[in-house]
Amino acid sequence: MQRRSFLKKTGMAGLGLTALPHLSFTQEIEYSILELMGKSDLELVGEGINLRPAAHDAFVEMKKAAYGDGIDIKIVSSYRSFARQANIWERKYIRYTDDDNMKPIDAIDKIIEYSTIPGTSRHHWGTDIDIVDGNKKVNGDVLVPEKFGQGGPFEEFKKWMDEHSKKFDFYLVYTDDPKRKGFKYEPWHYSYAPISIPMLTQFRRKNILQLLEKEDFLGSEHFTNGFLTNYIQDNILDINTELL
Ligand SMILES: [Zn+2]
Numbered sequence: 001m002q003r004r005s006f007l008k009k010t011g012m013a014g015l016g017l018t019a020l021p022h023l024s025f026t027q028e029i030e031y032s033i034l035e036l037m038g039k040s041d042l043e044l045v046g047e048g049i050n051l052r053p054a055a056h057d058a059f060v061e062m063k064k065a066a067y068g069d070g071i072d073i074k075i076v077s078s079y080r081s082f083a084r085q086a087n088i089w090e091r092k093y094i095r096y097t098d099d100d101n102m103k104p105i106d107a108i109d110k111i112i113e114y115s116t117i118p119g120t121s122r123h124h125w126g127t128d129i130d131i132v133d134g135n136k137k138v139n140g141d142v143l144v145p146e147k148f149g150q151g152g153p154f155e156e157f158k159k160w161m162d163e164h165s166k167k168f169d170f171y172l173v174y175t176d177d178p179k180r181k182g183f184k185y186e187p188w189h190y191s192y193a194p195i196s197i198p199m200l201t202q203f204r205r206k207n208i209l210q211l212l213e214k215e216d217f218l219g220s221e222h223f224t225n226g227f228l229t230n231y232i233q234d235n236i237l238d239i240n241t242e243l244l
Pocket residue numbers: 077123128129130189
């Protein structure tokens with residue numbers, strides 16, 4: 001009995017390490033359109049972490065390693081549902097059109113400097129995180145590019161991530177490559193590649209344009225075909241090429 005269970009365990013371990021390369025393994029999973037657009041209930045884990053189990057485990061390993069080097073990786077934002085993203089979108093839309101008197105299309109252009117159209121956020125996937133160094137006391141907004149640059153409070157944190165994050169399969173999404181279009185440089189936004197790569201692959205196989213045309217929230221009536229086509233090309237697909 002004991003010997004059999006021992007054989008079973010070692011057999012499984014051997015299989016996990018050698019016979020199943022994990023990328024091809026995860027690629028076989030089919031993600032539903034509801035899941036890809038933040039409209040389904042996901043199994044998320046970790047208190048204050050809220051990621052898919054594999055992404056959570058990798059994050060915890062990375063956090064431990066960073067902690068040993070004096071950096072306390074703190075999640076500012078992880079999973080976000082469609083409803084939550086629609087709320088963020090509409091709040092900004094009202095602020096720009098009502099308070100700032102901007103034209104709808106100008107307001108939309110302003111929103112998409114940093115915020116996604118609901119249904120297209122990578123935060124819908126349970127794989128992406130916005131992170132900072134919790135050891136640093138910072139005044140005002142933390143997700144500001146300058147704070148991660150030279151002389152900023154998160155300079156050391158960003159250097160640590162540049163050096164180590166890929167070992168844990170976390171990749172920066174919106175890089176500072178000057179040729180990149182779409183969302184501006186976000187030194188805080190990382191993605192767990194083993195799941196987010198196949199999710200993006202499956203998302204782009206769907207007719208995203210048609211899906212977005214069906215949505216109804218403040219400002220969505222101003223989306224034209226041309227606008228959405230550019231948005232998909234620049235904001236969804238013009239990212240760190242390692243994540244494509
Ligand atoms: Zn983000």
